[in-house]
Amino acid sequence: MSLSDALRNELERILGVDGVITDPVQLLAYDCDAYTIEKSLPTVVVLPQTTEQVVAVVRLAHQTGLPITPRGAGTGLSGGALAVQGGIVIAFSRMNRILWVDTQNRRLRAQAGAVNYQLSKAVREAGLHFAPDPSSQGACTIGGNVAENSGGPHTLKYGVTVNHITGLQVVLPDGEVVELGGSEDEPFGYDLVGLITGSEGTLALVTEVTARLTPNPQATRTLLAVFETLEDASQTVSAIIASGIVPAALELMDALTLQAVEAAFGYGFPLDAEAVLLIELDGLEAELDGEQADVLCICQRNRAREVRQARTPQERAQLWAARKKAIGALGRLAPSCVTQDGVIPRSKLPQVLREAAQIAAKYRLRLANVFHAGDGNLHPVLLFDDSDPEQVARVVEAGDEILTLCLQAGGSLTGEHGIGVEKCAMMHQMFTAHDLETMRRIKAVFNPQDKLNPEKMFPDTRYCYESKRALRRGAAPLL
Numbered sequence: 001m002s003l004s005d006a007l008r009n010e011l012e013r014i015l016g017v018d019g020v021i022t023d024p025v026q027l028l029a030y031d032c033d034a035y036t037i038e039k040s041l042p043t044v045v046v047l048p049q050t051t052e053q054v055v056a057v058v059r060l061a062h063q064t065g066l067p068i069t070p071r072g073a074g075t076g077l078s079g080g081a082l083a084v085q086g087g088i089v090i091a092f093s094r095m096n097r098i099l100w101v102d103t104q105n106r107r108l109r110a111q112a113g114a115v116n117y118q119l120s121k122a123v124r125e126a127g128l129h130f131a132p133d134p135s136s137q138g139a140c141t142i143g144g145n146v147a148e149n150s151g152g153p154h155t156l157k158y159g160v161t162v163n164h165i166t167g168l169q170v171v172l173p174d175g176e177v178v179e180l181g182g183s184e185d186e187p188f189g190y191d192l193v194g195l196i197t198g199s200e201g202t203l204a205l206v207t208e209v210t211a212r213l214t215p216n217p218q219a220t221r222t223l224l225a226v227f228e229t230l231e232d233a234s235q236t237v238s239a240i241i242a243s244g245i246v247p248a249a250l251e252l253m254d255a256l257t258l259q260a261v262e263a264a265f266g267y268g269f270p271l272d273a274e275a276v277l278l279i280e281l282d283g284l285e286a287e288l289d290g291e292q293a294d295v296l297c298i299c300q301r302n303r304a305r306e307v308r309q310a311r312t313p314q315e316r317a318q319l320w321a322a323r324k325k326a327i328g329a330l331g332r333l334a335p336s337c338v339t340q341d342g343v344i345p346r347s348k349l350p351q352v353l354r355e356a357a358q359i360a361a362k363y364r365l366r367l368a369n370v371f372h373a374g375d376g377n378l379h380p381v382l383l384f385d386d387s388d389p390e391q392v393a394r395v396v397e398a399g400d401e402i403l404t405l406c407l408q409a410g411g412s413l414t415g416e417h418g419i420g421v422e423k424c425a426m427m428h429q430m431f432t433a434h435d436l437e438t439m440r441r442i443k444a445v446f447n448p449q450d451k452l453n454p455e456k457m458f459p460d461t462r463y464c465y466e467s468k469r470a471l472r473r474g475a476a477p478l479l
């Protein structure tokens, strides 16, 4: 797909010359997200700063029939920001302003490209924060969080993005601007904020977000429990939840992840353990001693070798930095990785982790585990070299088998990373034809010509089948 001079001139008139990227080398930065095994070059990338500019670009695309792909920071892990048909990528990175803060009513309004971490930073002095904290929070945008309904370590207790958004400004694929919800706690009428949240950019472009702010807890306890076996660590997860305790976070890192994290940061993680659990309790100071004692007891009953406690805010920050940078640290072990995102009932963690390891071994791949264990949200990370098509083919097969295993265990295809292009071919395994048709009809109301983020999520698109077939044959994806 090529861009006519007239169209390029018009885009430059709307956005200024530095708001339009057409140089093929610069476009390479936008040819994929953090799911790097499928790539596609957009025809043009635009960098709006205002909703009015977004509207003008969308109207132009509508008139000319060009597809649009929304993009935040490109940290997505399922290929959602991939410009499958080329066309216009609307990158929200310059729409990053916090528009207002109302600490009294615990609300904040931001443009869609504001970085997740900036929201909490803006209200830190007021003792508040934005609760959804994806491990990528230093880079990912609130618009991307809304599109993926993102979670994070602390969403075990506090809920995912949809629980913290009360209002959205969106631009529909014909350029109409619509305000959904507001600042109130309980919306009336259909929950359209809930419908857009998690729709992976296939229904509307999110331009502004009103977020609920959460008071910081009075006290926290952060523990690191060390286990000789992955099985004991995963059984501890079920036991803690079954006891009625809801930790603020309950994260697992396995031996391979610890190796990478330790090599990267040198925090003193045990390298001879098979797994550690990072357990955070929060709430009223007076309650935490009892809860901590119960958690210690459960860890010991499940053969924890040692339970360390972060003694200072710095130690706590170091533990969390290590956890949140773990996937990045895995880059030390292989040129590429694919992070899967299945959900399973917590009680099946030991069985599913064992079988996932067997699948990885069958495909001769190294597998690291670093995940939101309390939510039963697995992130098996397959390590490989994406310049070798034969390894890519094995990764695709192994990833599909691991996700099928999650479905068979009574789980789902995604906890927080979305379907994107990565998992669209598997949607038939989770949803009936009737379910998919219902979703298609909803999409047709908002996005009737399928020009907004086309060929995502649904299993019967040309791209979905042909790219997966090509990857399985060990060839480059067909674009």
Ligand SMILES: Cc1cc2nc3c(=O)[nH]c(=O)nc-3n(C[C@H](O)[C@H](O)[C@H](O)COP(=O)(O)OP(=O)(O)OC[C@H]3O[C@@H](n4cnc5c(N)ncnc54)[C@H](O)[C@@H]3O)c2cc1C
Pocket: 033, 034, 069, 070, 071, 072, 073, 074, 075, 076, 077, 079, 080, 081, 092, 112, 113, 133, 134, 135, 136, 139, 140, 141, 142, 143, 144, 145, 146, 147, 148, 149, 150, 151, 152, 153, 200, 201, 202, 204, 205, 206, 207, 327, 328, 416, 417, 453
């Ligand atoms: C190291 C690492 C750790 C991660 N940890 C977590 C985690 O703990 N929890 C979690 O949930 N995810 C995690 N992720 C995945 C990812 O960071 C999230 O999905 C995040 O919300 C994506 O935000 P983004 O701004 O990068 O969006 P992008 O990747 O740019 O886009 C993601 C999707 O949102 C759409 N989109 C983006 N902006 C808009 C908009 N304004 N309007 C409409 N649609 C839009 C895109 O089209 C695409 O479909 C992690 C990723 C990495 C690389």
